Amino acid sequence: MGNRVVVSVVGRDQIGIIARVTAILAQQQVNVLDISQTTMQELFTMIMVVDMEKCPVSLETLQEYLFVVEQEMGLKISLQHEDIFKVMHRL
Amino acid sequence: MSLALQEIIETIKMVQMENLDIRTLTMGINLHSCVDSNFLAMKQKVYDKITRSAERLAQVASQLEKEYGIPIINKRVAVSPVSSLLSSSSVEEAQDLAIILDLAAKEIGIDFIGGFSALVHKGITNGDEVLLSSLPSVLSKTERVCSSVSVATTKAGINMDAVYRMGYIIKETAEKTALQGGLGCAKLVVFCNPPEDNPFMAGAFHGAGEAEKVIHVGISGPGVVLNALKKWPDSDLTKIADVIKKTVFKITRAGQLIGKEAANRLSIPFGIVDLSLAPTNAHGDSVAEILEEMGLERCGTHGTTAALALLNDSVKKGGLMAADLAGGLSGAFIPVSEDNGMIRAVQDGALTLTKLEAMTCICSVGLDMIAIPGDTPAETIAGIIADESAIGMINRKTTAVRIIPVPGKVKGEMVEFGGLLGRAPVMEINHFSSEKFIKRGGRIPAPIQAFTN
Numbered sequence: 001m002g003n004r005v006v007v008s009v010v011g012r013d014q015i016g017i018i019a020r021v022t023a024i025l026a027q028q029q030v031n032v033l034d035i036s037q038t039t040m041q042e043l044f045t046m047i048m049v050v051d052m053e054k055c056p057v058s059l060e061t062l063q064e065y066l067f068v069v070e071q072e073m074g075l076k077i078s079l080q081h082e083d084i085f086k087v088m089h090r091l
Numbered sequence: 092m093s094l095a096l097q098e099i100i101e102t103i104k105m106v107q108m109e110n111l112d113i114r115t116l117t118m119g120i121n122l123h124s125c126v127d128s129n130f131l132a133m134k135q136k137v138y139d140k141i142t143r144s145a146e147r148l149a150q151v152a153s154q155l156e157k158e159y160g161i162p163i164i165n166k167r168v169a170v171s172p173v174s175s176l177l178s179s180s181s182v183e184e185a186q187d188l189a190i191i192l193d194l195a196a197k198e199i200g201i202d203f204i205g206g207f208s209a210l211v212h213k214g215i216t217n218g219d220e221v222l223l224s225s226l227p228s229v230l231s232k233t234e235r236v237c238s239s240v241s242v243a244t245t246k247a248g249i250n251m252d253a254v255y256r257m258g259y260i261i262k263e264t265a266e267k268t269a270l271q272g273g274l275g276c277a278k279l280v281v282f283c284n285p286p287e288d289n290p291f292m293a294g295a296f297h298g299a300g301e302a303e304k305v306i307h308v309g310i311s312g313p314g315v316v317l318n319a320l321k322k323w324p325d326s327d328l329t330k331i332a333d334v335i336k337k338t339v340f341k342i343t344r345a346g347q348l349i350g351k352e353a354a355n356r357l358s359i360p361f362g363i364v365d366l367s368l369a370p371t372n373a374h375g376d377s378v379a380e381i382l383e384e385m386g387l388e389r390c391g392t393h394g395t396t397a398a399l400a401l402l403n404d405s406v407k408k409g410g411l412m413a414a415d416l417a418g419g420l421s422g423a424f425i426p427v428s429e430d431n432g433m434i435r436a437v438q439d440g441a442l443t444l445t446k447l448e449a450m451t452c453i454c455s456v457g458l459d460m461i462a463i464p465g466d467t468p469a470e471t472i473a474g475i476i477a478d479e480s481a482i483g484m485i486n487r488k489t490t491a492v493r494i495i496p497v498p499g500k501v502k503g504e505m506v507e508f509g510g511l512l513g514r515a516p517v518m519e520i521n522h523f524s525s526e527k528f529i530k531r532g533g534r535i536p537a538p539i540q541a542f543t544n
Binding site: 006008010034036038040045047049059060063076078079080081082083084085086087088089 | 103347
């Protein structure tokens, strides 16, 4: 398995979502490779592709760190290994 | 290769809004190395082998759920048909062994353990006899042990003595679990042509042709297919078939990735992907609603069998292309109690037992999770099993019966099983007797289709 992970953030639009999420990623040495935003069913939706190569903690632990932001800002943040997207949509 | 935003969003929607999940990760374990003339030693070996082999199954499943963001609903173990271990045991010992299986399942934190099974389609061995006699008490005393009995195959014909026997076993099991609405019967399947690599309960067992240990995965996702069809409200059925194929391809790919990765981490060979649409009581996760989305006012009306044929075939076509090795039951499941659309169709009078029987010529299993009145005679239940076996035997397909004569309940009443087993309205049965036919016993010989050598 490689190190690339898809981070998706869905929730009510508000100031500081990107700042709070990326701050945690930066603290854990996670590099953002790609970032895009769209609205999905009237919700703020941000999707990032990140590289966890230098990240000292596991995917599970990183998810726990992000849980704090999830709770405080009423968001749903998911981390998923990129392989799942690759196998589902590409031959 | 960069990922397209649209693809990412589609996957996230499938999981978060359309109930995409991996229904089951099942480890098959061969128990033949545990056979011992000393029963206590055998019991210990069985417990040790299961708990050692599947020690990390639940943990690995939970890791994978987190890493890929797709829920894995059930973790299960399927063992060699237990009757093959019981050739010199007593009925009490068979019950003891079932209790050990139950304990092992609890110890490793899995939902169900399958394989308290016997294959009696051609004849009944001492071990089979002991297992069958122990069934009602085993299914009432254990929580997670599932059982299946093969009473017919295309090659062997139908063992009508075994069919008759199963009628009584089902009745007795229902009575012994009367306080829970006959729940014991939900853990018992009667098969024709059972697949030996099936990860779905209650019918999973580790077949004689399988490796020492193996990981199978059962996919799901009726909700995802339903939502895909909603985007094509006016398309013709050729297009509908294509949409289902493409959707199931994606679902299967996700299942295979997780199954293979689990096998990898557990250092066990990967077996098959069971390409199945298995409904749950979650909103929109219904096979019946897919059929209704195609244009039927209620599942069960005229056209339902044709719609199910289209669905089942498209599921297979899409899934086969996506999977390295497919197997198991593969198709659409049509259990009544686990599918909100089916429940509503029965309540509205659109779906009857006769129509369900016709639908089983097309679906992947058979008459599944059907509640009938508690006073149904054992001979009538045997008649239902015989009919279903005949459909499987003649058409060279798997069919099965998982039926619950709910003690004290009559047509139209509801029975609640809870959890994944759901709730079912008690269905009407035909009141004319099958007694004389069933009591004749003997075997219905293998049909002409069997002679393909």
